[in-house]
Amino acid sequence: MEQLKVGEITFTWLNGGVTHMDGGAMFGVVPKPLWERKYPHNDFNQIELRTDPILVQVDGKNILIETGIGNNKFSEKQKRNYGITEESMLEANLNELGISTRDIDYVLMTHMHFDHASGIAKWQGEDLVPTFENATVIVSEIEWDELQKPNMRSRNTYWEENWKPIQHQVRTFADKVEVIPGVEVHHTGGHSNGHSIIKIERSGETFIHMADLMPTHAHQNPLWVLAYDDYPMDSVFAKEKLLKASLEQEAWFIFYHDYKYRALKWSKDGKEVTKEVLRER
Template structure:
C-alpha cells in the first residue's frame, strides 16, 4: 500500500477494486489520438481505473475518502458491463494496518455514484448493513437529496442498497464543511450536481482531492471533461478554479481512479515536479 505524509496528514491507499471503462466515455469529446497519448488503453479501447479509497489519518482521527467498488453486491451482468476484474478488499487492507472498519471516525464522500459508494454497505441476510458502524458519513446536501430521489439518468448509479441502511449516519453539508482544522469538503457540482472536492492546507503543505472532476493524471487539461459528467461546463470551470489555486500553492493532487499515479505535485505553470506512483501488477 502506497503511503505519503503531507503536513499533519498521512494518506494510505487501500485496495478498493479495479474496473475497465470505455476510454471515449472517460474523455468525452476529446479525440482518441489526443487522450490515447496520455493514458494507456487496451484492444477494446478500455482504460484501467482503480477505485481505491484513501485512509486519511490526522490528529488521531481515521477518515476514509470514498469506499470502493464493494464486495458481493454487483450482478454478473454489472460485473461484465462495468469491466470489474477485482472487487474491494478494504477490510483486509485496514487489517494489515492494524485497524478495522470500526476504527473509522468518518467517511468523506465526494459523491455517491456506485463506484464510490458500494463499499458503504455489505450484504447481510436478505438485505444490507453498514460497513463502517462508528463512522459519520459526510456528503453534500445536494448529493444526498439526489441519492434518495434520483432522476431518470442518475437512477442508474444511485442505488438504494448504498444509502438506505446508513441514512442515520449521514450528516449532509451545504456549500462547505470544515471536517478538522485545515481539512475542508467543498461542494463543486459538475460531475454530479452534488459533487465535492477535498482541500487540506497545513502551513506550506497543501493537497487537493479533485475526485471525478480530475479522475486521472491524464485529465489535467482543464477542458477535458467526462461523458459521464452531468454538468460538464461546471466541471470545466471548477477544474480551472482549483487547478489555478493548486498550481500557485504547488499542491499535491490525489487520485482515486488513476491506475498509474496515487498523487502528483505541479508547479505554478502546471508542470509535474513530484509524483507518487502506484505499484502495478498484471491481472
C-alpha cells in the same frame, strides 16, 4: 499499500477494486488520438480506473475518502459491462494497518455514484449493513437529496443499497464543511449536481482531491471532462478555478481512480511532474 507522509498527516491508499470504463466516455469530446497518448487502453477501448479509498490519519482521527466498489454488489453482467476484474480488499488492508472498519471516524463522499459508494454498505447474511459502523458520513445536501429521488439519467448510478443502510450516519452540508481543522469538503457540482472536492491544509502543505472533476492525471486540461458529467460546463469552470489556485500553491493532487499516480505535484505551469507517489504494480 502506498503511503504519503507529510508532517503529522499520513495518506494510505487501500484496494477498493478496479473497473475498466470506455475511454471515449471518460474523455468526452476529446478525440482518441489525443487522449490515448496520455492514458493507456485495452483492446476493448476501456481504460483502467482504480476505485481505491484514501485513508487519511491525522489528529488521532481515521478519515476515509470514498469507499470503493465493495464486494458482491455486482451481477455478472454488470461486472462485464463495467470491466470489473477485482473487488475490494479494504477490510484486509485496514487490518494490516492494525485498525478495523470500527475505527473509521469519518467517511468523506465526494459523490454517491456506484463506483464511489458501493463499499459503504456490506452484506451481513441477507441484510445490508453499514461497512463503517461508527463513522459519520459527510456528503453534500444536494447530492443526498438527488440520490433519494434520482432522475431518468441518474437512477442508473444512485443505488438504494448504497444509501439506505447508512441514512442514520449521514451529515450533509451546503457549500462547504470543515470536518476537523484543515480538512474541508467543498461542493462544486459538475460531474453530478451535488459533486464535491476535498481540500486539506496541514503541515504547511495543501492536498486536493478533485474526485471526478479530474479523475486521472490525464484529465488535467480543464476542457477534458467526462461524457458522464451531468453539467459539463460547471465541471470546466470549477476545474479551471481549482487547478489555477492549486498549481499556484504547489499543492499535492491525490487520486482515487488513476492507474499510475496515487499523488503528484505539478510545476506551477502544470507542464512537469515535480513530485510523485506511484502505484505499485
